[in-house]
Amino acid sequence: MLLINDVTAVTMDAQRRILSNASIAIDGNQIVAVDTSDVLKTRFASAEQFQADGMVVIPGLIDTHAHADQSLLRGLGDLMHWIPFLDDVVEPYLVKRDPADAVLANTLAMMEMLRCGTTCFVSPNVDPRDDYQSLSEAIGNLGIRAVLGRFIIPASGKDNLEIAKTTVNAAVNVMNKWHGSQNNLLTMWFGLDVPRRPGDTDHPYFYKTVSEQAEAMDVGIVYHFCSEIEDANYIVDNYGVRPAEWSKDNYALGSNVLLINGCQVTPLEIEILAETGTNLVHSPVANMKMATGILPLVDVLNAGVNVSLGTDGALNNNSYDMFSEMKSACLLQNAIRQSPTAMTAQTALEMATVRGAKAIGREDDLGSIEPNKMADLVLLDLKQVNTYPIHDPVSNIVFSANARNVHTVFVAGRKVLDDGCITGMDEAMVLQSAQERGEKICAELKLSGSNTWPVS
Incomplete structure (x- = not known):
């Protein structure tokens, strides 16, 4: 059991509720509860705690x-x-x-x-x-x-x-x-x-x-x-x-x-x-x-x-x-x-x-933050210069946020991005391989970019 605490949850549920000072309880790959932090910290006192410190959470x-x-x-x-x-x-x-x-x-x-x-x-x-x-x-x-x-x-x-x-x-x-x-x-x-x-x-x-x-x-x-x-x-x-x-x-x-x-x-x-x-x-x-x-x-x-x-x-x-x-x-x-x-x-x-x-035919288990849905969650750190102050979280998410605001990502309850770092693969190795293979593919296919400026 994992309890994500102290978030603003943009739930995307049927009422489109935005819950302040909320917690989200995850059991395995599913969300089991969404409520105020005070309520869920008491209800799931033995759960592993993840302190989100005021981050905004949206569905994946x-x-x-x-x-x-x-x-x-x-x-x-x-x-x-x-x-x-x-x-x-x-x-x-x-x-x-x-x-x-x-x-x-x-x-x-x-x-x-x-x-x-x-x-x-x-x-x-x-x-x-x-x-x-x-x-x-x-x-x-x-x-x-x-x-x-x-x-x-x-x-x-x-x-x-x-x-x-x-x-x-x-x-x-x-x-x-x-x-x-x-x-x-x-x-x-x-x-x-x-x-x-x-x-x-x-x-x-x-x-x-x-x-x-x-x-x-x-x-x-x-x-x-x-x-x-x-x-x-x-x-x-x-x-x-x-x-x-x-x-x-x-x-x-x-x-x-x-x-x-x-x-x-x-x-x-x-x-x-x-x-x-x-x-x-x-x-x-x-x-x-x-x-x-x-x-x-x-x-x-x-x-x-x-x-x-x-x-x-x-x-x-x-x-x-x-x-x-x-x-x-x-x-x-x-x-x-x-x-x-x-x-x-x-x-x-x-x-x-x-x-x-x-x-994609998954409205029953994806797309919103509510009990019995898959725990696919994105924690956004909006306490940054491009997204502060927050008067309307949805406006900030759509018009101001970008990838730099993405702090942590869960898919099916698994943390796949942790404080901006990919957890399941060596990112540096992938980037190096991508540059090397990309250059070889360009040469093999005789492709080039559209830049007309001198590069030295």
């Missing part, structure tokens, strides 16, 4: 769009729109990538996430060629939650039910091996490949088979959706319908589906997403940086669609910082709508916590 942040395998390419996707970004950087990297580099990149990204208060992430396109054993071990060692979308593409050639089942069953065999591993930290989803550009083909039997198998396994489906003006126009030009209509016709919407970006959605499509209970993840920093477009977030939320937040990745963000995403989501909507109240700090924090939990 949930990054629902994070290409964690791209961190070794940080800064190499600048000044690029999506097609040269994919063709000139991502695809060459994947073709030549050593599986060990994928594990290293994921490890570096996960360490950054923990330092930024992220306790769970969704990686939507995990390469089938990756070393799942080593990746699983890295997840377990660091103690972070991971939803890995095992990338699944239809077999080339004619689409039929037999081929579709063979393709999907091959993916399922891998997913079943790792789903629920590392004490349930690792969850396997389908990372779906859908038509987005000239040369892509569609496979209705394949999509239906993926949908049926996902339902049978009780797992999710994640894919990039209506992100760019080009991919939206491609669907319209080739199929005569909007992307959401195409997705609905191809069994690729529903409450277990997480769509990425949706920058080009129309009112009709927003209505379809709401009617089908489909989830959407917004990645404002990467969208702005790549000139992808602007999600009409306020309209989507007002329609009743569940929207979460994601960073996208180090290649086009260039970080995995959810504090930046929360702030940017607010500023972007307020700017385009010319209203300082269009998007509030409270809504942004909901998107990073309770809405993120709902997007």
Whole structure:
């Protein structure tokens, strides 16, 4: 039993209570009580005590769009729109990538996430060629939650039910091996490949088979959706319908589906997403940086669609910082709508916590600080120059805080960040390996950053 004492708890419970002078009792991997410190210190007098000394505690942040395998390419996707970004950087990297580099990149990204208060992430396109054993071990060692979308593409050639089942069953065999591993930290989803550009083909039997198998396994489906003006126009030009209509016709919407970006959605499509209970993840920093477009977030939320937040990745963000995403989501909507109240700090924090939990089907045990939920907690030291004084803790969290304010992180009751230090891995060793391998990858792929200034 562990008792975290003397905190301000931003609970994100149904009443959105903020409890001053609070304590949180943890038994194993679960929260068992949240109340005033006086009450819980008496009730759990024999528990191990953790004195938080006035820190603010929030639920672990949930990054629902994070290409964690791209961190070794940080800064190499600048000044690029999506097609040269994919063709000139991502695809060459994947073709030549050593599986060990994928594990290293994921490890570096996960360490950054923990330092930024992220306790769970969704990686939507995990390469089938990756070393799942080593990746699983890295997840377990660091103690972070991971939803890995095992990338699944239809077999080339004619689409039929037999081929579709063979393709999907091959993916399922891998997913079943790792789903629920590392004490349930690792969850396997389908990372779906859908038509987005000239040369892509569609496979209705394949999509239906993926949908049926996902339902049978009780797992999710994640894919990039209506992100760019080009991919939206491609669907319209080739199929005569909007992307959401195409997705609905191809069994690729529903409450277990997480769509990425949706920058080009129309009112009709927003209505379809709401009617089908489909989830959407917004990645404002990467969208702005790549000139992808602007999600009409306020309209989507007002329609009743569940929207979460994601960073996208180090290649086009260039970080995995959810504090930046929360702030940017607010500023972007307020700017385009010319209203300082269009998007509030409270809504942004909901998107990073309770809405993120709902997007991955975990609203029953993640996303808030209350009894019977998993003990995924982030302790923020706001007694710093960038976050003091505190008049409104939620405002300070969303608009002022950053990774430097993240003091301690618990995932499933385990302390995975202690006073700013990663507990499950040698950080210095990972950083050294990342620099060495990053430089070699740049040389091998003949990539360089966008800097034009002289460096001596």
